[in-house]
């Protein structure tokens with residue numbers, strides 16, 4: 624049985640051309656895209672990455688047509704280059720803004736911790752500079 628990714632919502636479904644249980648969407652108008660998003664062509668790790676991307680696009684972009692094109696654009700460009708697609712001109716600006724938002728890294732615990740250390744270090748330096756010991760007569 625083929626495990627496939629729903630093009631419309633990023634949920635998993637059985638069969639590339641089947642209806643998605645979660646959103647009710649069928650296959651993409653371009654069947655090549657639906658077939659590409661299966662475990663025949665992609666590893667589980669890749670499918671998980673694409674599922675995550677598709678879900679995040681859906682959260683950011685309320686218009687399903689723009690969201691679908693943004694996902695196609697993502698898959699058709701480096702580093703993915705999974706398919707060849709021509710994005711309609713009228714969507715290009717919207718899509719590039721949307722994909723920029725997707726690339727903004729979310730600060731993880733490590734980043735926050737390092738930033739905290741940096742601030743503490745800076746504060747200590749200020750405290751030392753201002754300490755009475757530094758005032759020599």
Ligand SMILES: [Zn+2]
Nearest residue numbers: 629632643646
């Ligand atoms: Zn779906």
